[in-house]
Amino acid sequence: MSAQPSTSVAGLVARRLLQLPFIVLAVYTLTFVLAWSVPGNPLENPDGRRPPAEIVEAMKKQYKLDDPVAFYFDYLGKASGVSWALGRHDRPFDLGPSLKQPDWSVNEILATGLPVSMTLGLSAMIIAVALGITAGTIGGLRPGSPVDACTQVLAIAGISLPSFVIGSALLMLFAVKLGLFPVGGWGGVQYILLPAFTLSLPFAAYISRLIRFGMIEEMGADHIRTARAKGLPRWKVAFKHALKNAFLPVLSYLGPATAVALTGSFVVEKVFAVPGIGQNFVDGVLGKDITLVMGVVLVYSTLMVVFNLAVDVMYRFVDPRIA
C-alpha cells in the first residue's frame, strides 16, 4: 500500500491512473517476450493436413508473425486505440483476431467470457468473505476450543485441497447424486453456486485465518478490556469493536485476492464447464494464440491496477490513520 502523507484521495487516484499506462506497458512487454518464445506456429493445425509452406509464410506476414518488433508496436497501437486516434485503423481498442479461432475476434471472446468470469469471481469473493469471517470469528473468540480446532482443520483443508478435487466431489454429490444443481454450463443462479463455492474455499480459508488471528489479538487489547469493563456484552464488543479492526488485514488482502479469483479460476471453469476467460487464456497460451494471450493480459492487468486502487481508496475511509 503506498501511503504518503498529506495526499487527498483524489490525488491518490490521479497518481495511480497516471501510473497505469506504464504498469500495463511493462506487463505487456514481459508477456510479449514470454508468449513469443513459446515454440510452435499458431496458424498450423495440431493434427496433420498442412497447408503449403509459402502460404503459411504469407499468413505469418499478414499477422506480422514474421517480425516480433513490428507485431509488438502494431498490436500495441491497435489495442490502445492510438492507431485509431491517428486515423490508421478503423476501430479503437482492437485486440485483433484470434489466430486459432478465425470466426472470433479477441474482443468478442472477451465480451462473452469476461462477464462470466467476473460474475463467478465476485460471487466467489462474496462467499469467501462471508464464510471466512464467520469461521474466523467463531474460532478467534474461543481459541483452543474444539470449535476452533474444527474451523482450523477446515481452513487447512480449504487451502490445501486442489479445486479440481473439491469441484469434482461437489459435482458428484450435489449435481449427480442429489440432482440439486445442473452439471456444468452457465445461465442462472443454480449454475453459479457450486463453482463459486469451490472457487471461494481457499480464499475463505485464508480470510478465516486472518480474522481468527486478528480477533485473538484484539480481544486481549486494552480498548476491548475497557469496553468490557464498562459492562458491554461480549458479543457487542466482539462484533462492534474487535471485528472492525480485525477486518483491516482482510481488506488489504481482498484487492489482490479478487484479481486472483477473476484470473485464476481456470481449473474451476474447466471442471464446471463454465464458459469464462480462464479456459480461453490457457488454451491460448498452449496454442500460441498470441493475439488472444496479449489481449487477455492487457485487459486483466488494467483490471488488476484498478482493483488495487479501489482497495486503497476504501482503506482510507475505513482506517483514516493511513493517509
Added chain:
Amino acid sequence: MVLALLGALSLDSPLPPADLILIERSDCYTLDPQRMSYQHELRRARVIYETLVNLRASDCAIVPGVAERWELSEDRRTIVFHLRADAKWSNGDPVTSADFLYAWRRAILPDSAADYSALFFAIEGARAFHEERAAALKEFTAAAARGEPVDARALWARTEESFRSTVAVTAPDDRTLVVRLNRPLAYFLDLCAFPCFAPVHPATVERFVSFDRATGRLVQRHDWTKPGRIVTNGAYVPTVWRYKRDMRLELNPHYWNRAEVRAKSVECRTIENPNTGVLSFQSGGADWLTDLGPEYKTEMLAERKAYLARFRADVDAGLARGALEDDTVGRLPPPGPGERRDVRGFDAFGTDFFSFNCRRALPGGKANPFHDARVRRAFALAVNKQELIDRVTRLGERVASTLVPPGSIPDYPVIEGLGFDPARARAELKAAGYEDRDGDGVVEDARGERFPTVDILYSTASPRFQNLALAMRDMWRRELRVAAECRGKDSKLYKEDLKKGNFMVARGGWYGDYGDPTTWLDLQRMGNGNNDRGYENPEFDRRMDEAEAETDPARRLARLAEVERWLFTEEVPLLPICNYVTVYMYDPSRLGGITGHPRLEQDISVLERRDGVPAMPERGDGLPAMPERGDGLPATPAAPARESLR
C-alpha cells in the same frame, strides 16, 4: 453488488430445451465450410450447409442434395449437375450454380490457406490457378516490401479473370453447374459431398472481404458466420452461438427437404473437461456425448459387455432378423448394477500407426538404419499388436496391418500386411546385416558396430502415445535385441522434430477424408505435405499413377489394393497398429439414428429422441427409416450398412 450479480444472471437465462442435445469436447473453430478441418466442425457443416450431393450416413451412399440429378459425359471427365428449383437459402434466396462457383473459388484460392484446397485439384485448371495466384501474391509481397506501387484490387481483377479462363467449372445458367476433371475420377461425387464443397451465400460473405496491403491477399473477416447474419442452405440455421459454450440450430424454414429433418432444434454444448461431460450426460444433460474422453471408458465399455452378455441370445436373435444392434439393445430390459448400455465403441475411419523415418540420413548426417526396407520390415514383424491392444490401448480395437480400414470403402478388398512373426523379424534384420556377433545380447553390423539406439518419438499429449511407445520399445529390445529409447515431447516440439526428420520411429495417425483409398495412400507420395516419414520412392508414385490411370472403377480399386499390399508387405514406411475406436455415449432406448458404418459420418438431422422403448420396426432391416433424399433416381449401388459389433 449481490443484486447486480443476480440481475446479470437472470438476464442470462438458459434457452428453452431443444429437441436434441449434444455434448462436444470442443467448439467449432469456424463455420466457414471452406476453412474447416476438424471432424466435429465437418459434422455440423453437413447439416448447416447442403452440398450438390449428400452422403447418406447409414450406408455412405451418394444421394441427391442441391443437385437433383447429374450426368457424366462419355469420357467420364465432365459432370453436369442440375440444381433443384426448390433449393433455397435460409433467407429465401434460391441456391444457384453461381453460389457454388463462388464457394469453390474461395476454396481453391491460396489466400485463405484452406486445409482442403488440394481436394479441388481434381478439377481441370484448379491447380494451375492456385499456383498462379500464389506466385502473383509472392511477387506482390516482394514488390510491396521494396516500396513499389502495388494495387491489390487490380491483381484481384486479373485473378478473377484467370479463374474464369483457367478453371473448368462453369455455370451456363442458374440451375446448371458443369465441372470438367483432369481425368476420370471415380470418387469425385464423394468429394462433392464433402463440406468444403458446400456453397456459401455470396452476398453475405462478400461484405466482409478486404485486401491485405502488405501481401495483396484477400482477407476474409468471419463476422458473417455469426447468428443473425449467417445464411445457410442446409437443414438448420445457427440461431445462437456463444463461444465455447453452446450453439443452437433451428430448422431452416426454407430447406427443401425439411419434412425429413427429425429434431426441429438442436443444442450443441461444449464441455471440454471429459469427466464433466460424462457427469452431465448421466444427469440427463444430453442425448449424445460425441467423444467419450475419460480414461475410465475402458471400464465403461466392460460394463456394456457385461450387459450384452446377459442378453446375448436376444441380441443375436435380433441381429439374425436383420435389426440394428441399437434397436435390439434399446428394447432390452434396463441394465442392472455393474452394467450399462449407454456407451458404445465404433471402429472409426482412422488408423493409428508409428512412422518409420525413411530418409537416407538423420539430421546431423548420421546414417539411418531405417532407410533399409528390410530393417523396417523387421521392426514391423516384431510388434505384437494384439498384445498392445489388450494391454495398452484397451478399447478392443481391430488390429491393422495396412492403412485403409476394412469395409470402409465399397468394393475395396481387405488387405493383409505384415503380422507378428519374431523369427522372420530376426531373419530380416540379419539379412540387413545385423546380428548378435559377440554374444552380448545386442545386434551388431558386419564391422562389429552396434545397431544405433532406436529413437522413438512420441507426443506427450496423451498417455496412450507414451504407453504404446514404451510397450513397443520393450518388444523391440526383446525380439530384435536392439537398444531403444523413448523420447516424449510436448505436441508442438514433437511436431517440429517430425517435420525435421529428427526421429527413427515416431507416433502418427490418420483419419480418411473421402471414400477412396487415395485419401490414405497419397500420404506416401513424394512431396505430400503430410509425408512425415520422408518416404520418397519413385516406384511407389509410378505404381500409384498407373493404378489411378485405370478408368474402370473396379479394376482401379483392385490395382490400388495391389499397391497397398506391396506397400505394407515390402516397403513398410509406417507400422499400422490398429484402427481407432470412437466411443459415443448415448442410450439406444432414448436416441435413434446413430450409424455404425465404418466411415462413421453421423447425420445430426436424422437423430431422433425416443421416449423409452422403440416400437418393433415393421421392416426386417430395422433401419429407422432414413430420409430418402432421392426422388425416383436409380439408387447408387451402395454397400450395406456394415456395422461393427462390439
